Amino acid sequence: MALPQALLASLLVDGPCSGYDMVKRFDEKISCYWMASHQQVYKTLRELENAGWVSSETITQTSRPNKNIYSITSLGKENLAHWVLTPSEPTTIREDLMIKTQVGFLVPRPAILDELKRRHQIHLENLAVLKTIEKEEFGKIETLSLAEKFDYLTLRRGIRFESDWVLWCEEAIEMIETHQEDQ
Amino acid sequence: MALPQALLASLLVDGPCSGYDMVKRFDEKISCYWMASHQQVYKTLRELENAGWVSSETITQTSRPNKNIYSITSLGKENLAHWVLTPSEPTTIREDLMIKTQVGFLVPRPAILDELKRRHQIHLENLAVLKTIEKEEFGKIETLSLAEKFDYLTLRRGIRFESDWVLWCEEAIEMIETHQEDQ
DNA sequence: CGTGCCATGTAAAGCGTTACATGATTCA
DNA sequence: TGAATCATGTAACGCTTTACATGGCACG
Structure with missing residues (x-):
């Protein structure tokens, strides 16, 4: 839009x-x-x-x-x-992986674990790129102008977003790997 | 898709x-x-x-x-x-607020702060709803079946997503509010 | 000698949003 | 009496993706 x-x-x-x-x-x-x-x-x-x-x-x-x-x-x-100056609503989300996770029990556990590990890796790599930009372009935050701080905040959103994905993947992998069938 | x-x-x-x-x-x-x-x-x-x-x-x-x-x-x-079983790539993001943040210096600071606070509130409310579901439907995680754990993981993704937005809004509001013009 | 970069475009199909439509029932 | 809920749909428009297209240069 x-x-x-x-x-x-x-x-x-x-x-x-x-x-x-x-x-x-x-x-x-x-x-x-x-x-x-x-x-x-x-x-x-x-x-x-x-x-x-x-x-x-x-x-x-x-x-x-x-x-x-x-x-x-x-x-x-x-x-x-x-x-x-016009207000904007949060973006609608559409995440294929969530559907796959929800019905992950349909396929062998290693298959869904592989996919989760692949995604984990992708987000780790994205995060590394953004953190490099952060270090190189926004070293000392205190010295930034207001305009630079606004620009920095968009980068921070990207960094948080990727970090959050990484953490969720780790939580998911841990939960699926440690599950015991005996209940 | x-x-x-x-x-x-x-x-x-x-x-x-x-x-x-x-x-x-x-x-x-x-x-x-x-x-x-x-x-x-x-x-x-x-x-x-x-x-x-x-x-x-x-x-x-x-x-x-x-x-x-x-x-x-x-x-x-x-x-x-x-x-x-088919791999899926991360969803493409489209977030209006990020564009607004990036060029936030174009408008008076109170205007952009109001928008950030409004978004903060929205995500706090979304988070509260999801946490209620978490408490009511997934009380004891250890006792969940594998299928229930998969379902729970999708909810966890939602909770993380909203929490992350809340934290970013707080970071953004803090950074913009405390900025001193004298540089 | 093939792959990838530079630099821009057209066309068609699919997907998604917005607006419009119906019509009875229940609740304040 | 007006609004909300139940329950489903059509039509038009706009946005996005996918496929196709060109053509020289540089690099290994």
Whole structure:
């Protein structure tokens, strides 16, 4: 629902960039709270330009395809600020793994344990990436400006989210592994 | 993507029910990991019946509309077990509040603090509901059967999820409130 | 010589939300 | 008398995913 605003926010906080660069930003940092395919990103950037919320400059390249560099306009900034003031409800959740866990008794225990361990590993890796960013970009919290603190808080949400998954996986693995059939 | 399986799982774990009842299950318990509107639920149940994964029985009522009670079939159960064995990737996240936090410096501090406090309250309330279910339905963990433990783990995921939101909101409010402009 | 990166796009199908619709009963 | 509950559905729109498409350059 708020992909346009996610793009505007990135252009504002991290500066102007091309659609291609934006996709990379999503893959790296933004993915901890938003996902988007390249098709969506390119399309939405064009729509934002039609609406006058971003402007673009084409950089002609010889040995590579041309780039369109997008920047947020003052109109886009106004719109974004206005949107920030509207309340937003928590995202609806859709987590396949929870369904699988709920009916885990249908399959052999090692099968579901393998899946839980795989997920544990994925979230450990995601967490490691985010913690590296935390260390490198937000070293001394006290010295951060207000804008940097806001940016830091989004990273903190990602770190908490991944940590929480890691802990749940550990709880689940422990509970399933130690279960005794004799009751 | 996995709404059919979510419905099958509910019919299996919590027993046969009507579309109307299923919507209530979603509102109550399932919502901690899946959301669905009544339109989606009714439609998907009909599709499941066409596929032979559920069967239905119509209960004629006089002073109320008729009910269709759906039950999972053995074919449906087989299909569900097969699906459980396929790996699933973490859900893509889409959280409006994170975008708002990231560009929170665009609006007056009280405005963003109000929104953070509102969210804090929402997650506190969600958490309270889930903890009540935990106490009432899963009192002594050691005595649970394996199937009950699997069911309990999905609830634990919901509890962790809401707790984590509460803690992040507190961290965010603290950080924004105590920030001194003098740097 | 194959794989991956750069850089952008179109088209179709599927999924989800929003709005609209019915109609009796129960409760404040 | 107005609102909420029971019980199910249709229709339109918009968002998201998946598949398909191009074409040169760099690296091993």
